Amino acid sequence: MANPLYRKHIISIPDFSREELELVVETAGKLKRNPRNDLLQGKLVGSCFFEPSTRTRLSFETAVQRLGGDIIGFADGGNTSAKKGETLADSIKIISSYADAVVMRHPKEGAARLASEFSSVPVINGGDGSNQHPTQTLLDLFTIRETQGTLENLTIAFVGDLKYGRTVHSLTQALSLFGARFYFVAPEQLAMPEYICEELDEKGIEYTLVDSLDDVIPLVDIMYMTRVQRERFDEAEFKKIQGQFVLRADMLKTARTNMKVMHPLPRVDEITVDVDATPHAYYFEQAKNGVYARQALLSLVLNETV
Amino acid sequence: MQYTRTVEALKQGTVIDHIPAGQGVNILRLFKLAETGERITVGLNLSSRHMGAKDIIKVENVALTEEQANELALFAPKATVNVIDNFEVVKKHKLELPESIEGIFACPNSNCISHAEPVKSFFSVRAQSKDVKMKCKYCEKVFSKDIVAVVR
Numbered sequence: 358m359a360n361p362l363y364r365k366h367i368i369s370i371p372d373f374s375r376e377e378l379e380l381v382v383e384t385a386g387k388l389k390r391n392p393r394n395d396l397l398q399g400k401l402v403g404s405c406f407f408e409p410s411t412r413t414r415l416s417f418e419t420a421v422q423r424l425g426g427d428i429i430g431f432a433d434g435g436n437t438s439a440k441k442g443e444t445l446a447d448s449i450k451i452i453s454s455y456a457d458a459v460v461m462r463h464p465k466e467g468a469a470r471l472a473s474e475f476s477s478v479p480v481i482n483g484g485d486g487s488n489q490h491p492t493q494t495l496l497d498l499f500t501i502r503e504t505q506g507t508l509e510n511l512t513i514a515f516v517g518d519l520k521y522g523r524t525v526h527s528l529t530q531a532l533s534l535f536g537a538r539f540y541f542v543a544p545e546q547l548a549m550p551e552y553i554c555e556e557l558d559e560k561g562i563e564y565t566l567v568d569s570l571d572d573v574i575p576l577v578d579i580m581y582m583t584r585v586q587r588e589r590f591d592e593a594e595f596k597k598i599q600g601q602f603v604l605r606a607d608m609l610k611t612a613r614t615n616m617k618v619m620h621p622l623p624r625v626d627e628i629t630v631d632v633d634a635t636p637h638a639y640y641f642e643q644a645k646n647g648v649y650a651r652q653a654l655l656s657l658v659l660n661e662t663v
Numbered sequence: 664m665q666y667t668r669t670v671e672a673l674k675q676g677t678v679i680d681h682i683p684a685g686q687g688v689n690i691l692r693l694f695k696l697a698e699t700g701e702r703i704t705v706g707l708n709l710s711s712r713h714m715g716a717k718d719i720i721k722v723e724n725v726a727l728t729e730e731q732a733n734e735l736a737l738f739a740p741k742a743t744v745n746v747i748d749n750f751e752v753v754k755k756h757k758l759e760l761p762e763s764i765e766g767i768f769a770c771p772n773s774n775c776i777s778h779a780e781p782v783k784s785f786f787s788v789r790a791q792s793k794d795v796k797m798k799c800k801y802c803e804k805v806f807s808k809d810i811v812a813v814v815r
Contacts, residue, residue, distance in 0.1 A: 467802040
């Protein structure tokens, strides 16, 4: 029987069942332990970045090539017919007639869902505006499982910009399928959106809003840091909250031994450099895991069995 | 007591009554009723015992479908929709919230891809305590119905 993700579009985390998430995470683990260079042999992947990206694009392209596949595509929509006014629907119809799968990033929300309606091959969302970035969530889940040995019943703190951070929203949705307990640590102006809290209420998932980073450090298995963007505040306001959501090595003394610090990167100053040398720092390994998570996804979408 | 009809009786078609005053014109436009080419009578700010003031629309020779009636429920939940044949009411639609609504309202998110592409807007609809929430299929943003169900 074909795996449940075979020939499926990968658009949004809420489309995934718990079993499908587990399948990707397990497959990523297998590929990290036993690298394969044959799973995409003879397959051509279209890499369509209508908006620039560094990590996502390079890790997708690394994933394809390490698995023995080939890549066509572009790294910036400015050089494509989109610039001449072609609709995304038309672009995708054509690109999907060349490739076996299309990986895409686009500045508009909903672009990947729309593309999936016009594509003859699976579309994998590499980020659509401020909406979804499912492969980031998959690599986060893989990293959490790798460091904790399980996804079940973990305690996770999300810190920083919880309002605009799409990675935070999707990861919260995904972890709520595994009975997680959440602490949301954010300035009031960047609090978790109401709709996410309402979803958690409906599912009976416990969460606590906290304004002090120190208080949650001893309580959690995962500390998921995000960047508070200066441009969201006026200068005086930013000065007030700056520093409140910064993690330094000396704050980690009370942390559990299994506690890991994650960050979707790029970091600016919300994690000081001295944290890097502590056994809790895991953000660089997390970024590396992006390649394995994307390898897992591509392999499952393009092969009946892996 | 002498009772005078303020709007002429309809032989055949649909009567949408008990529309909140001020919404009649919106409904007319949203459902493109004028484009049917049929004779339409519109009453605005009529007095109503229950509502104070109401609007009413009568469309000749057009029978509103169940689906269309339910779409009406979004902004005129207390409206009554009666289908008339030979001066008799042959069907009273009971308005229920639709599960989804396609192609009538534009997505309020200006950065949603649905605006510039050859697709119809699509929202899933969900009643939530006192509000009705609408989620765009494309950008996945959730809006209160009062933000979506307006004429632009």
